Amino acid sequence: MDYLDQLEAEAIYILREVAGQFDRPALLFSGGKDSICLVHLALKAFRPGKFPFPLVHVDTGHNFQEVLDYRDELADEIGEKLIVRKVEDTILKRNLQDGKGKFPSRNGLQTYTLLDVIEEFEFDACIGGARRDEEKARAKERIFSVRDEFGQWDPKKQRPEIWDIYNGRIDKGENVRVFPISNWTELDVWNYIKREKIVLPAIYFTHKRDCIVTENGQLMNINEFVQLDENDTIVNKNVRYRTVGDMTCTAAVESVAFTVDDIISEIKATKISERGATRMDDRVSEAAMEDRKKGGYF
Amino acid sequence: MKLLRFFTAGSVDDGKSTLIGRLLYDSKSISTDIIETLTKQSKSTGVDTDIDLALLTDGLRAEREQGITIDVAYKYFTTDKRKFIIADTPGHAQYTRNMFTGASNTDLAIILIDARNGVTEQTKRHSIITGTLSIPHILICINKMDLVDYDEEVFEKIKTDYLKFAKPLGLKKVSFLPVSALTGDNVVNSSEKLSWYKGSTLFDFLENIEIEQEDSTKESRFQVQYVIRPQTDELHDYRGYSGSVLSGTFRKGDQISIYPLGSQTTIEKIEKHGIEVNEAHADDPIIIHLSDNLDVSRGSTIVPSNQSIQNDNNIEATICWMDNKSFQNGQKLIFQQNSFTSKAVIKEVIGKINIHSYKYEESDGQIQLNELCKVHIKTAENVSFDSYKHNRKTGAFILINENTNNTVAAGVIL
Structure with a gap:
């Protein structure tokens, strides 16, 4: 078996375990390449049957329009249920403070919406596209990651996970986050997209875009949420996105990649990690991701 | 390209995390932004080199604070020849269960020995676990050679000691390698200081060891994970049994038996990724259709009728206890083997493994965290199984505490 076949087989096995073990699972779908791969894997795992779970999108309100369009078209095309819950509504309902500052990110706020939607539908398992190569706290997380009734991850109390035997038993109110592509790297994802000819939103490929350069040298898209000031210089660059998230904390990278093959060559040549290149939210502190996960982040 | 999964184990401070860090660093698998972060952090940990490579795998705040590995960290790197998945497992005895976790489905064990200390209690414990889990390859990395003047005699003595201790363990292929993770000698680059050593570097070893192929002539085993029934107008009668082939080969038209009941029928159709196929092999995720x-249901085991599988509700196994709370007599447990589950109890603790002599000692009926014991388990329903030594897929199980839902033990059927 080729390594991509092995990774694919492992992911399908995990998805079917979720179907077999849980009453009310959900697939967290962001419109990013990792969750698009999850949908592709779910098609392989369950067709000609329906998915045993809906797609759930926590919409920060800071999404790229191309990604939202892609999301709706995909759900429509495969005929699966899509549930969208907006961070905007959570902010109003819970009277939360919206993101502030130059780049008013809602990355932290989406945890509230996620926990609310889990409670609303009583989801007992949430499938996510997180990968262990992304970040060092994620590298420590199990494939079946049990969260308490507050959605919290306790890294010191993880269940041993042995062989391919997944223990998804939980008490009412608790839930399990399941990461079928834990063992995939960014490059594996792209090689898989190439092999399976998976179509992606256009912002993953090179395009011209007006950006400002941050003090870390990152290229930030100009949009209605980012506060421009007199020191900002607007540059028009050929860019693409390596990750797709809240557009106030996701940077673009310079790129001339028109095709998946071009992207694979660029990733092989790059010296900077995926999150290092694109995420402002990890730069807050050394344990930023660990702290967010302990607070219920996916 | 093939995938190789391996894990590293050793005592605290043997330098496991440093070794992995070195392997990734010297093979240019670490991004510059991560190196920058590490360089910054290294200044605050006061390690005597420019960059503390252990920080690369110690991903939790508590690990960085205490300078130890608490939980398994997974790392990935790819060379022109292979993709590697590394499980860096903790050295402390109290985290042995996490070592078991990291080690369980790997092809290779790398056990580190500090050249100054030689074979320790932890080396023995890790080797026994490796043997219990039937890991196909073992590499003993004798580390910190720089601190014993790269002395060949030190290396040879540890090798002799280890082989003497390991003889009764029935380990598969054992190899030895002298390295210094800190200085990088013989990790990715070969070393003049170790010129007496004629073998390969760690990196070459990893790229070239033979990965055991799933034997397609092995006994055929399939377990149902989930029943697919679209119940739509056009697929009204569609009933497919989804799951992965655990071992061997299944073919369209095979006469098969379904356990635990043993009822017989034939395979009408096999689907893989929506396409009908004539046969399917180990690890293939498929959907099987039966003639009758x-x-x-979920957990049913399918076996060709001309082959046999053991079916019993009395099982002898070696288990590793993983719960902080010790085993209580009469404790209600769930036995889980892949997708099969049944209520179970441990009827008898037959013996404990003494890690010095590797002999079973008489038991007082107690099992504490991290202990390896031979037990007699009784399940409510019949289990279809093979001995673990014979089949790693159908001979492995976990025990779950019915009350707390925690995984309290991992076991291999004898």
Whole structure:
């Protein structure tokens, strides 16, 4: 078996375990390449049957329009249920403070919406596209990651996970986050997209875009949420996105990649990690991701 | 390209995390932004080199604070020849269960020995676990050679000691390698200081060891994970049993038996990724259709009728206890083997493994965290199984505490 076949087989096995073990699972779908791969894997795992779970999108309100369009078209095309819950509504309902500052990110706020939607539908398992190569706290997380009734991850109390035997038993109110592509790297994802000819939103490929350069040298898209000031210089660059998230904390990278093959060559040549290149939210502190996960982040 | 999964184990401070860090660093698998972060952090940990490579795998705040590995960290790197998945497992005895976790489905064990200390209690414990889990390859990395003047005699003595201790363990292929993770000698680059050593570097070893192929002539085993029934107008009668081939080969038209009941029928159709195929091999995720409508559900095991599988509710196994709370007599447990589950109890603790002599000692009926014991388990329903030594897929199980839902033990059927 080729390594991509092995990774694919492992992911399908995990998805079917979720179907077999849980009453009310959900697939967290962001419109990013990792969750698009999850949908592709779910098609392989369950067709000609329906998915045993809906797609759930926590919409920060800071999404790229191309990604939202892609999301709706995909759900429509495969005929699966899509549930969208907006961070905007959570902010109003819970009277939360919206993101502030130059780049008013809602990355932290989406945890509230996620926990609310889990409670609303009583989801007992949430499938996510997180990968262990992304970040060092994620590298420590199990494939079946049990969260308490507050959605919290306790890294010191993880269940041993042995062989391919997944223990998804939980008490009412608790839930399990399941990461079928834990063992995939960014490059594996792209090689898989190439092999399976998976179509992606256009912002993953090179395009011209007006950006400002941050003090870390990152290229930030100009949009209605980012506060421009007199020191900002607007540059028009050929860019693409390596990750797709809240557009106030996701940077673009310079790129001339028109095709998946071009992207694979660029990733092989790059010296900077995926999150290092694109995420402002990890730069807050050394344990930023660990702290967010302990607070219920996916 | 093939995938190789390996894990590293050793005592605290043997330098496991440093070794992995070195392997990734010297093979240019670490991004510059991560190196920058590490360089910054290294200044605050006061390690005597420019960059503390252990920080690369110690991903939790508590690990960085205490300078130890608490939980398994997974790392990935790819060379022109292979993709590698590394499980860096903790050295402390109290975290042995996490080592078991990291080690369980790997092809290779790398056990580190500090050249100054030689074979320790932890080396023995890790080797026994490796043997219990039937890991196909073992590499003993004798580390910190720089601190014993790269002395060949030190290396040879540890090798002799280890082989003497390991003889009764029935380990598969054992190899030895002298390295210094800190200085990088013989990790990715070969070393003049170790010129007496004629073998390969760690990196070459990893790229070239033979990965055991799934034997397609092995006994055929399939377990149902989930029944697919679209119940739509056009697929009204569609009933497919999804799951992965655990071992061997299944073919369209095979006469098969379904356990635990043992009812017989034939395979009408096999689907893989929506396409009908004539046969399917180990690890293939497939959907099987049967000629007759029988009682088949999640956890049912399918075996060709001309082959046999053991079916019993009395099982002898070696287990590793993983719960902080010790085993209580009469404790209600769930036995889980892949997708099969049944209520179970441990009827008898037959013996404990003494890690010095590797002999079973008489038991007082107690099992504490991290202990390896031979037990007699009774399940409520019949289990279809093979001995673990014979089949790693159908001979492995976990025990779950019915009350707390925690995984309290991992076991291999004898």
